[in-house]
Amino acid sequence: MEELVVDVLVIGWGKGGKTLAGALGRNGRTVALVERSREMVGGSCINIACVPTKDLVESAAHRRDDDDPQAWFADAVAGRDNLVEKLRARNHAMLSEVEAVTLVGGRARFTAPHQVEVTAGDDRMLVRAASIVVNTGTVPAWPDIPGAVPSARVHDSTTIQHVSPLPERLVIVGGGDVALEFADMFAQFGSRVTLVQRGARVLRHEDADVADAARELLEEHGVEFITGAAVTSIVDAPDRATVAVAVAVAVDGVAREFAADAVLLATGRRPATDDLGLDVAGIVRDERGYVVVDERLGTSVEGVYAVGDVNGGPQFTYVSLDDHRIVTDRIMGAGRRTIVDRVAVPRTTFLTPPLARVGLNVTQARAQGRAVLVGSKRIADIAAMPRPKIVGETHGLISVVVDPGTDLVLGATVFSIDAHEVINLIALAMRAGVSATALRDGIWTHPSSTEALNEVLASLIPASAAA
Numbered sequence: 001m002e003e004l005v006v007d008v009l010v011i012g013w014g015k016g017g018k019t020l021a022g023a024l025g026r027n028g029r030t031v032a033l034v035e036r037s038r039e040m041v042g043g044s045c046i047n048i049a050c051v052p053t054k055d056l057v058e059s060a061a062h063r064r065d066d067d068d069p070q071a072w073f074a075d076a077v078a079g080r081d082n083l084v085e086k087l088r089a090r091n092h093a094m095l096s097e098v099e100a101v102t103l104v105g106g107r108a109r110f111t112a113p114h115q116v117e118v119t120a121g122d123d124r125m126l127v128r129a130a131s132i133v134v135n136t137g138t139v140p141a142w143p144d145i146p147g148a149v150p151s152a153r154v155h156d157s158t159t160i161q162h163v164s165p166l167p168e169r170l171v172i173v174g175g176g177d178v179a180l181e182f183a184d185m186f187a188q189f190g191s192r193v194t195l196v197q198r199g200a201r202v203l204r205h206e207d208a209d210v211a212d213a214a215r216e217l218l219e220e221h222g223v224e225f226i227t228g229a230a231v232t233s234i235v236d237a238p239d240r241a242t243v244a245v246a247v248a249v250a251v252d253g254v255a256r257e258f259a260a261d262a263v264l265l266a267t268g269r270r271p272a273t274d275d276l277g278l279d280v281a282g283i284v285r286d287e288r289g290y291v292v293v294d295e296r297l298g299t300s301v302e303g304v305y306a307v308g309d310v311n312g313g314p315q316f317t318y319v320s321l322d323d324h325r326i327v328t329d330r331i332m333g334a335g336r337r338t339i340v341d342r343v344a345v346p347r348t349t350f351l352t353p354p355l356a357r358v359g360l361n362v363t364q365a366r367a368q369g370r371a372v373l374v375g376s377k378r379i380a381d382i383a384a385m386p387r388p389k390i391v392g393e394t395h396g397l398i399s400v401v402v403d404p405g406t407d408l409v410l411g412a413t414v415f416s417i418d419a420h421e422v423i424n425l426i427a428l429a430m431r432a433g434v435s436a437t438a439l440r441d442g443i444w445t446h447p448s449s450t451e452a453l454n455e456v457l458a459s460l461i462p463a464s465a466a467a
């Protein structure tokens with residue numbers, strides 16, 4: 001069997017792993033990166049997750065009522081394929097041009113704490129390394145519902161991206177980011193979307209006014225919500241799938257069975273650790289299968305680290321990227337970076353317009369018993385922010401939570417055009433200790449979305465007095 005000995009082995013071409021492989025390779029370490037799938041060169045983000053889905057979201061948002069849905073969707077898919085192909089080639093080139101990095105195609109499996117066997121068809125290779133970085137990500141978690149099995153009509157978030165033709169009726173099961181982003185996107189492409197969700201409320205982690213505004217937006221785009229509902233079966237027939245649901249509170253006139261041309265199961269993800277041989281190597285997993293790590297992302301085996309989704313942290317590409325900084329620092333630097341250093345990590349759900357949040361919202365501040373000030377305005381009412389009116393997208397609201405004692409921002413929700421950008425500015429202000437007053441009095445370009453801060457932060461009132 002062919003053998004390869006390197007300083008650092010990265011398993012999986014995720015965001016953290018590929019960045020780390022390039023950085024270490026350029027700094028004199030020999031590195032091997034193993035990826036099991038040609039279609040995943042570059043990792044989930046560019047192939048099946050962030051980039052292709054946001055490209056489709058963007059295309060869907062630009063469709064007008066008189067544009068033919070099928071033709072528009074086909075064009076959007078072709079554009080997406082073209083983009084992904086380019087990004088994949090670029091990702092391959094970025095590492096193949098680093099001499100110290102060896103790219104290995106195949107499935108890796110631990111056979112000892114510092115050794116993996118890589119299998120590709122009949123080919124086998126042994127790779128040994130003093131440092132190993134597990135970056136295998138997650139895969140869709142299929143729910144335990146009768147009939148919930150992959151088929152031409154029953155999809156997960158990966159296969160639905162290749163559905164053809166555009167489904168006239170799409171039933172989505174779930175209430176997280178994947179469910180909401182695909183619901184909004186397909187509704188705007190022209191599908192009739194029904195979203196079935198277990199909880200009584202959508203976006204239960206958001207303030208009630210934010211969740212209501214998001215639901216109203218999606219309903220305006222044509223999404224029907226069936227809340228407090230459990231899917232009891234999916235029956236896949238040649239001409240249609242039928243999704244049966246049991247609802248907690250019966251409402252007259254609401255169907256219990258939904259016919260669909262396609263079903264999307266958006267019920268979460270599970271770690272890609274099933275067949276990785278972690279137990280053989282003594283690498284401890286938690287009860288859900290995620291690799292257990294310490295604050296510096298070390299596993300139970302010295303010299304073995306886990307970065308990205310597989311370590312059970314927040315599942316965002318930029319968190320995987322930050323994980324690479326911690327492990328790179330540990331392998332090449334002072335080893336002082338930890339996940340505890342992370343302050344104000346923002347997130348965005350890519351609806352149209354996007355819904356972004358950082359830090360505490362009003363509900364969470366109240367739950368902590370904090371007396372806070374809140375500035376909250378509907379986008380349509382913010383006179384000092386004409387950009388949404390210029391663009392013709394005035395849905396949403398902005399809400400900022402401020403500590404009255406320190407004048408520091410504790411959190412913000414921005415549900416508006418440009419929210420995914422504005423939230424980064426607020427997150428930076430939180431990290432840098434910039435006061436709410438400084439943000440209120442900031443000199444911002446005009447017309448822009450940032451200038452909403454001038455007006456929203458001038459309207460602070462005690463949370464107890466806010467609705």
Ligand SMILES: Cc1cc2nc3c(=O)[nH]c(=O)nc-3n(C[C@H](O)[C@H](O)[C@H](O)COP(=O)(O)OP(=O)(O)OC[C@H]3O[C@@H](n4cnc5c(N)ncnc54)[C@H](O)[C@@H]3O)c2cc1C
Pocket residue numbers: 011012013014015016017034035036037040041042043044045048049050051053054106107108109135136137138157178272275276307308309310314315316317318320350
């Ligand atoms: C539909 C969708 C949309 C998303 N949108 C966003 C977004 O807009 N913004 C955002 O920040 N996050 C988004 N996410 C989350 C984001 O995609 C993930 O957090 C991120 O891609 C995780 O990357 P990673 O570094 O953990 O590994 P991944 O990029 O998942 O890479 C893991 C790699 O390991 C390979 N692999 C697995 N097992 C083995 C093995 N045994 N041997 C060899 N190779 C192996 C896999 O093939 C894969 O290429 C989205 C997720 C989904 C599902």
Ligand SMILES: NC(=O)c1ccc[n+]([C@@H]2O[C@H](COP(=O)([O-])OP(=O)(O)OC[C@H]3O[C@@H](n4cnc5c(N)ncnc54)[C@H](O)[C@@H]3O)[C@@H](O)[C@H]2O)c1
Pocket residue numbers: 143144173174175176177178179181196197198199230231266267268269314315316347348349350
């Ligand atoms: N824009 C972004 O940054 C972005 C976009 C997509 C995904 N992601 C990340 O990827 C990860 C996966 O997203 P996701 O939405 O798949 O997972 P999730 O865990 O966020 O949501 C899963 C949803 O499915 C529901 N669910 C689970 N089992 C069910 C069942 N049997 N029946 C009905 N409902 C069920 C849950 O209640 C939940 O609402 C998340 O961490 C998410 O943050 C991020």
